[in-house]
Amino acid sequence: MPVPPSKARVVIIGGGVIGCSVAYHLTKLGWKDVVLLERKQLTSGTTWHAAGLIAQLRATANMTKLARYSQELYGNLETETGVATGFKRCGSITVALTDERREEIYRQAAMARAFGVDVEEISPKEVLEKYQHLNIEGVTGAVYLDKDGQGDPANIALAMAKGARQGGAQVLERTRATGVTRAGRRITGVDWAQGEETGHIACDMVVNCGGMWGHEVGRMLGVNVPLQACEHFYIVTEAIEGLKQLPVLRVPDECAYYKEDAGKILLGAFEPNAKPWALDGIPADFEFDQLPEDFDHFEPILEHAVNRMPMLAEAGIHTFFNGPESFTPDDAYHLGLAPEMDNVWVAAGFNSIGIQSAGGAGMALAQWMNDGEKPFDLGDVDISRMQPFQGNKTYLAERSKETLGLLYADHYPYRQKATARGVRRTPFHQHLKDRGAVMGELAGWERANWFAGPGQTPEYEYSWKRQNFFDNVRAEHMAVRENVGMYDMSSFGKIRVEGRDACAFMNHIGGGQYDVPVGKIVYTQFLNQRGGIEADVTVTRLSETAYLVVTPAATRLADETWMRRHQGAFNVVITDVTAGEGVLAVMGPNARKLLQAVSPNDFSNAVNPFGTAQEIEIGMGLARVHRVTYVGELGWEIYVSADQAAHVFEVLAEAGSDMDLKLCGMHMMDSCRIEKGFRHFGHDITAEDHVLEAGLGFAVKTDKPDFIGRDAVLRKKENGLEARMVQFRLTDPEPLLYHNEPVLRDGEIVGYLSSGSYGHALGGAMGLGYVPCKGESAADVLASSYEIDVAGTRVKADASLKPMYDPASERVKV
Structure with a gap:
């Protein structure tokens, strides 16, 4: 039996179809020192008994791209390797x-x-x-x-293993990874055993392709890989x-x-x-x-x-x-660089679609490893979306009872998981539940999505048509537009950056200008070297040496990891403080009136203009208010330490009772932000969407030197845009939009909606989506006629490059 070498560029642990694919694709990129360790025989875990269904269509454009690549690869493998894959296009x-x-x-x-x-x-x-x-x-x-x-799963894997060997990889069976050596955030080597014989491979990188052992292998490597057999x-x-x-x-x-x-x-x-x-x-x-x-x-x-x-x-x-x-907890596989370590990669947890996914996933991971950056947006499957608690074995056992069946369940819009709930709760959780909140879950957080009315059962009744919360959300939406609403934003990530180099570090990692007065809030993006958007955040300067970065709940870990990986020699400390503060957003034309009723502080434009924060007294407690908005109205986000959060909620609720203050949920926030044309990270803006094409050039300050992505922004300014983010509103008020609906320009499909919701104040379903525009002006883009394909029916749509609601943002600055 061949013995592993003493050194390798990469050690891949696991010889199922995905491990074989990663090895194959790395050798295709010219890697020679590739070692794959399989504890028993290749395919002996899950691959050998897979059904071998190979479908093209997945839930997003990039996942579909990877599935289609798998198909094309499997069709050609037999010619390349001589191993019959059994692949046939039977429809x-x-x-x-x-x-x-x-x-x-x-x-x-x-x-x-x-x-x-x-x-x-x-x-x-x-x-x-x-x-x-x-x-x-x-x-x-x-x-x-x-x-x-369909295809023969084991032979597909064996074909890729042979292709990897032909490319110079060593594929070793009956060789178990037993442990690792590490230095800080890097694995320096992998221990192995072949029967009684043992040894060690020094390596630059490790890939966890452990399949149903992936969780256990992850623990050995010091990373969290939540999955359950x-x-x-x-x-x-x-x-x-x-x-x-x-x-x-x-x-x-x-x-x-x-x-x-x-x-x-x-x-x-x-x-x-x-x-x-x-x-x-x-x-x-x-x-x-x-x-x-x-x-x-x-x-x-x-x-x-x-x-x-x-x-x-x-x-x-x-x-x-x-x-x-x-x-996995969300029925999406795990791919990418693990957040906890700097050279541990993951490709595992394929939720019964491993054969159709493995070719594309292996290709994408190999390119990422080779280039040091994602080849395109992989947010759906990026391992950094998983929260640390999701590795809890009790949680995984409970959630897995549901996730297998969800593959064939109705995939209704807004469908919530029913198992393993209630893990993360904000300080306002019970107050909201007592007032009719219907909870959804995101990254483990229980969040009020909408509020049931008197006599209404506080639970979802799912449908592709108007769901039972449609009128509730409309009432919440219009309260924010016409009076005042309050909602819980505590789940949003809060990351403190402090130290003598805090300002310089922020100016390196972000596209905005952070050398601003204390109390100033900067809306900004973290860019990659291609000008794509890695994070969409607000940054508040708390002191000369401290900033607070507020992130979407789902990407808090990914955003923190991005910051840590680019810390370099900057003297800063980065700390997740999400759970330390509760956050209530008070939004609407009467938001100032409500705050003045509960606080002696001054909320005028002179003292607290839009885009600034101040410390305040509120009730008998203390808080910090940020004058920003994600719903396009006058308003403040109130940050209050967790111990005083319940008190502040009660003070606001009591004062608001005379003003018809309405409690609101996340569905309202989404419908309001889409009317205002605000982008949603992960849908409208991703790592492969250029910040200028996303319409966010105003947030990038190219007059400052040396920030990540600066050259790509300048190149795009010089070469011109190839696509523009366009806002759409259906002219027929009846159909509903969610996301991924095709966009037709003058009768031809040119793209799809990145997000959709209902614009209650504007009277129709709305969406955002990119429209190709190479060599065209903004006027050219708007001169066309547009339709959206809703389940096979084309519906006329108005199009705009400016927000259709309050385009000059006058309402937020009054």
Whole structure:
């Protein structure tokens, strides 16, 4: 058996399909010192028993790009390596059994067209023509993707392993990673064992491709990789006479998928209540193992399937299979540089889509490792989105019961997870709940999304149409527009930067100018070397040597990590203080009147103009107020230490009772910000969206030297914009927008909405999206006619480059 070398550029831990893909793609980039360690045999964890479904369409443009790359790669691997991958484009059909599911899959079809994926909406009769064995009773609609396919999972992995070896990588089986040596935030080497023999590899980087062992391997490497193995069931029939190649069939309303394989039918299940496995650890000798059958658990799926596919009643069951797969808390895989270490990479937790994802994920990670920056936006799967507490084993066990089933559940807008809730609560949590708050969850935080009215059940009733909170949010929205509303912003990240170099550090990492008076607030972005947006924050100068950076809740860890990685020789201390302060936003034309009723301080423009902060007395306590807004109205964010937060809430609520103060939620904040054209990080602005094309050039100060991204901003100014962020409003007040709806310019698809919501003050659904404009002026862009494709129906839309609501921002400065 070959012995590992004493030194390598990178050690990859795990020989499933993703480990093999990372090794393959690194060698394609010219890396030679690549070592892959597999504890048993390649593919012996999850890969060998995967169903091998290979679909193109994912939830976002970049995830679709990676899935399509996987397809193209697998089609060519056999020629390159001589290993048969079994890949064939047999097409796929997804059928809907309800009107709600039909709207979902038709919206997905529209999204597919925007992403350049061939898709066709087909009738039940056309489904039958393509899949004659199906009982189409109850089928309300379907979509067909002719280039989707299937493959042999183990051979796909083995082909990439062979390709990696051909490129110079060492792929070592029966070689277990047993420990590491580390220096500060870097792993310096990996210990290994081959039977009784042991050794050590010095290395520059490590990649955790441990699959369902990824959590455990992460702990060894000092990083958090939240995932949990769950039991996953399928059956394979006996051979069915005359059965020919069929498209892959998905019937999500019955939690089932079907695949023809060598004259047999494979029926798999994503049941609503999953069974987490190996909560006390995966057995040390696990290799190509099956888990005990649980026919009672699978039987409800099979009953529906026999009705849907009558020939199953005649076909005998050849195999009842139960094998483990790993699932993450949000059903998105983990990819990228781990926040806790500077040379530990992760590619794990593929939620039953590992085969269709592995080619693209391996390519993207290899490019990131090679170049030192993401090749494009990978925020959906970036490991830095995971919060430290999400590695908690009890949390993972509870959440995993739900996440497997969510793959085939209705993906309603605003759908909230039901399991593992209540972990992170703001100081106002119970006050809000007592007043009808309906909570959503983000990064573990419980946040009031909307408030139920008297006699209304405080819970979501999901739909693709107007949901039960639509009128509630409208009332909250209009209260902020016409009177005064209050909402909880405590979940937003708060990061203190302090030290003698604080000002210089901020001016290096951010595009704004931070050499400002104490109390000044700067809205700003952290840019990468391409001028893309890594963070969208507000920065308040608290003293000569201290700043407070306020980030979106979901990206607090990513933003803090970005700052730490660019700290260099700057003498600063960076501290997460999110939990130390509660934050209440008081917004609306009467916001000043309310604050004057509870505080002796002066909130006038002379003392506290827009974009400044001041320390105040409030009730019997103390607070700091920031005069900024994310809803486009006069208002203040009130920062109060956690111990005094409840008192301040009570003082404001009591004073507000005479003014008809309305408690509001996050849905209101989103609908107001989209009317005002404010960007949302992760949707409208990402690492690959240039700050100038996003319309945020006003926040970048190129007259200061040497900040990250400065050269890219100057180049774009010189060369001109290739796209512009445009705000849209549907002229028909009925349809709803969420995101990813195609944008048509003069009848041709040119892009898609990055975000959408309803503009209650402007009377129609609204969205933001990029429109290509190379060589065109702003006037040229606006001279066209625009439509938005809503589930296959084109709806006329007004377009604007300036905010449609209060374009001059007069309301925020009164």
